[in-house]
Amino acid sequence: MLYNVLIVERNRLYLEKMAAVIQSLPGFELAARFQEPLEALGQGKVFKPNLILLDIDMDDASSLVKDFTEEFPKASIVCTGEKWQGDSASHFVKAGARGYLIKPFTANEFKSAIESFAKSGMESASQVLTFFSPKGKSGKTTLVASLALALARTTGEQVGVIDADLQFCDMGLFFNLDPASTIVEAVRDINFLSPISLASYFCEVEPNLRVLCGTRNPSLIDRVDIPSFEALIKMSRSLFRYVLIDVPSGFCPTSIAAAEMSDTTYLMTMLSGTYELQHLSRAREMFQDWEDIDERLKVVITRVSPCSEKERQRLSNDLGYSVEAIIPNEYKLVSEAANAGRIALDVGGASLFSLAVGRLAESISLHHHWEAP
Amino acid sequence: MIEDKISGVVITFFSTASAVGKTLISINMAAELARQGYRVCLADFDLQFGDVANYLQMQGSTTVYNAGQRLAENSDYPLEELASVCTYNDVSFGVLAAPEELSQAYNFTADTAERIVNRLRMHYDYVIIDTTSMFSVLNLTLLDLSTIITFLGVVDFIPTIKNMKIGNETLQSLNYDANKIRLVLNRSDSATQLSIREVEEKTLGSSFYHVLSNDFHAANESVQTGIPLVLRKNNNQLTKDLRQLVALYTNHTYQEDADFDEPTRKSGGWFSKLFS
Ligand SMILES: Nc1ncnc2c1ncn2[C@@H]1O[C@H](COP(=O)(O)OP(=O)(O)OP(=O)(O)O)[C@@H](O)[C@H]1O
Numbered sequence: 001m002l003y004n005v006l007i008v009e010r011n012r013l014y015l016e017k018m019a020a021v022i023q024s025l026p027g028f029e030l031a032a033r034f035q036e037p038l039e040a041l042g043q044g045k046v047f048k049p050n051l052i053l054l055d056i057d058m059d060d061a062s063s064l065v066k067d068f069t070e071e072f073p074k075a076s077i078v079c080t081g082e083k084w085q086g087d088s089a090s091h092f093v094k095a096g097a098r099g100y101l102i103k104p105f106t107a108n109e110f111k112s113a114i115e116s117f118a119k120s121g122m123e124s125a126s127q128v129l130t131f132f133s134p135k136g137k138s139g140k141t142t143l144v145a146s147l148a149l150a151l152a153r154t155t156g157e158q159v160g161v162i163d164a165d166l167q168f169c170d171m172g173l174f175f176n177l178d179p180a181s182t183i184v185e186a187v188r189d190i191n192f193l194s195p196i197s198l199a200s201y202f203c204e205v206e207p208n209l210r211v212l213c214g215t216r217n218p219s220l221i222d223r224v225d226i227p228s229f230e231a232l233i234k235m236s237r238s239l240f241r242y243v244l245i246d247v248p249s250g251f252c253p254t255s256i257a258a259a260e261m262s263d264t265t266y267l268m269t270m271l272s273g274t275y276e277l278q279h280l281s282r283a284r285e286m287f288q289d290w291e292d293i294d295e296r297l298k299v300v301i302t303r304v305s306p307c308s309e310k311e312r313q314r315l316s317n318d319l320g321y322s323v324e325a326i327i328p329n330e331y332k333l334v335s336e337a338a339n340a341g342r343i344a345l346d347v348g349g350a351s352l353f354s355l356a357v358g359r360l361a362e363s364i365s366l367h368h369h370w371e372a373p
Numbered sequence: 374m375i376e377d378k379i380s381g382v383v384i385t386f387f388s389t390a391s392a393v394g395k396t397l398i399s400i401n402m403a404a405e406l407a408r409q410g411y412r413v414c415l416a417d418f419d420l421q422f423g424d425v426a427n428y429l430q431m432q433g434s435t436t437v438y439n440a441g442q443r444l445a446e447n448s449d450y451p452l453e454e455l456a457s458v459c460t461y462n463d464v465s466f467g468v469l470a471a472p473e474e475l476s477q478a479y480n481f482t483a484d485t486a487e488r489i490v491n492r493l494r495m496h497y498d499y500v501i502i503d504t505t506s507m508f509s510v511l512n513l514t515l516l517d518l519s520t521i522i523t524f525l526g527v528v529d530f531i532p533t534i535k536n537m538k539i540g541n542e543t544l545q546s547l548n549y550d551a552n553k554i555r556l557v558l559n560r561s562d563s564a565t566q567l568s569i570r571e572v573e574e575k576t577l578g579s580s581f582y583h584v585l586s587n588d589f590h591a592a593n594e595s596v597q598t599g600i601p602l603v604l605r606k607n608n609n610q611l612t613k614d615l616r617q618l619v620a621l622y623t624n625h626t627y628q629e630d631a632d633f634d635e636p637t638r639k640s641g642g643w644f645s646k647l648f649s
Pocket residue numbers: 133135136137138139140141142143165170249302303304327328329330331332334335338390391529530532
């Protein structure tokens with residue numbers, strides 16, 4: 001596809017630089033450039049742009065984005081700013097923008113940004129899912145790894161995994177990754193990053209599945225401060241359609257922040273025949289403040305045998321609230337997969353485990369379609 | 374007073390993975406020491422979701438939160454009068470359970486924990502501490518205070534072993550005396566293909582101080598009935614292993630045929646002042 005680019009930029013210097021970048025790139029053509037947004041709105045149409053770079057370093061930028069999306073319904077609007085504005089970004093997205101770029105940018109940065117926006121875009125419909133458990137060993141990491149893979153494959157959308165189980169993070173091992181950078185560096189740099197530069201902190205597993213690994217050493221936990229972690233989640237929304245976050249067990253600043261920032265929190269426990277269901281209910285109590293708790297908090301129980309619809313209903317009845325999904329007892333399958341650095345979904349063919357994970361992936365992506373306007 | 378000078382032994386159970394048996398084993402350690410006649414208190418510092426009171430079926434026990442409050446009012450408060458008492462046949466030990474409310478757990482400070490343990494060790498011969506599996510400020514404080522740290526591990530799958538290695542290295546970096554940390558393997562020969570020898574050599578750089586057998590049935594029954602394994606007359610390997618571990622800690626030789634009657638559970642009596 002050939003991009004016909006219209007640039008709106010107040011700053012003369014940036015305008016020239018951007019024009020030069022566009023002109024240097026095969027596949028991109030400079031349609032027109034304006035310093036005045038109103039002029040662009042009035043005259044831009046005759047150039048039939050399908051991509052508009054819009055300067056948002058000005059007052060009332062959101063309404064400007066809205067004006068442009070209305071005036072140019074067929075074009076993608078990409079906002080350009082001197083720094084990442086996490087809070088306003090979501091307004092721009094709601095107003096119809098497809099992406100956000102930090103100025104100035106090189107030709108390479110620009111190209112990969114546009115490619116990424118074309119794939120995922122800064123969709124306001126991005127879903128952040130946090131996986132929370134009262135105690136450890138709930139089967140959380142096993143589920144997140146397989147679910148991420150299932151979502152990436154069945155939807156074709158961009159999927160990101162954040163391992164925020166800060167002290168004893170296992171996601172890197174599950175995906176057999178040797179990360180060059182981790183959540184520690186991402187959080188450290190977050191204020192200087194744009195969504196595109198953030199992407200490089202994640203490890204690519206498949207073209208549309210990336211993992212941000214956890215800390216290498218438990219003492220680094222102090223380096224992950226909560227506001228930066230929240231900024232990381234927010235920015236990840238503009239990179240991925242689905243963001244899955246593995247958090248430490250129990251209530252701690254990290255797990256609470258992730259749950260608060262999420263569209264859906266999965267409250268998890270593994271059946272062991274002791275007091276795990278009591279702990280589950282006690283943890284659930286803590287979320288009662290959420291007005292939309294039924295929408296936002298879903299219960300997943302792992303190691304369930306038999307893993308049948310009847311069993312799910314029985315558990316729901318016993319607990320007095322709905323159990324969204326149950327995952328079968330497949331110890332051999334999942335532990336052997338992890339030992340081999342493979343994802344359980346990929347091992348053992350159409351196992352009960354992959355069936356259950358697939359079903360959960362489906363309910364997540366279906367849910368998404370309902371939400372889409 | 375002479376009692377002020379006594380400083381009991383503090384044994385903390387710690388791990389870098391969950392569900393490795395910290396709670397089950399700390400309960401049995403407390404029970405076995407009590408059975409041998411020591412004054413023992415078991416304190417649950419798995420604050421949010423502690424299972425000590427659950428596994429002993431002593432829900433509603435006095436909690437560490439209660440203890441902290443009393444000490445805030447009076448730093449000399451005799452906690453042995455406050456602690457609940459787990460009594461089974463003629464064996465009794467004190468119990469301080471995890472807080473009732475999650476908010477009490479969330480706001481509990483390491484300082485308070487330190488004050489509680491230091492007060493407890495003035496009265497009891499042994500203070501047994503159950504923890505969570507993370508390097509939190511609270512846990513580091515408890516580890517510092519401890520006479521012995523039992524670092525428990527299981528060999529189930531590779532991520533757990535990686536975390537055991539990281540945990541062991543982190544513990545080493547705290548520069549405790551070498552014999553303060555005891556590596557204990559639990560659930561040995563559970564369904565796993567990973568060789569223990571290999572873990573010892575490649576991961577830990579030392580061998581396990583003790584190994585406890587895997588016995589799902591016995592462990593589960595103990596949790597279901599609320600009776601510690603070592604207080605029942607049973608001969609399974611896990612119970613023997615547990616007694617042996619305690620014998621190692623007390624420098625006593627463990628007698629295979631330690632004979633005692635099958636005890637019956639006494640009801641009530643939690644708040645009796647058996648120890649005072
Ligand atoms: N569905 C399942 N059936 C049986 N065993 C499982 C299942 N899922 C996970 N397990 C096993 O349970 C253990 C814990 O799994 P996992 O690491 O995914 O849990 P977690 O909640 O992430 O634990 P942690 O608290 O260590 O982060 C592993 O040994 C794993 O193989």
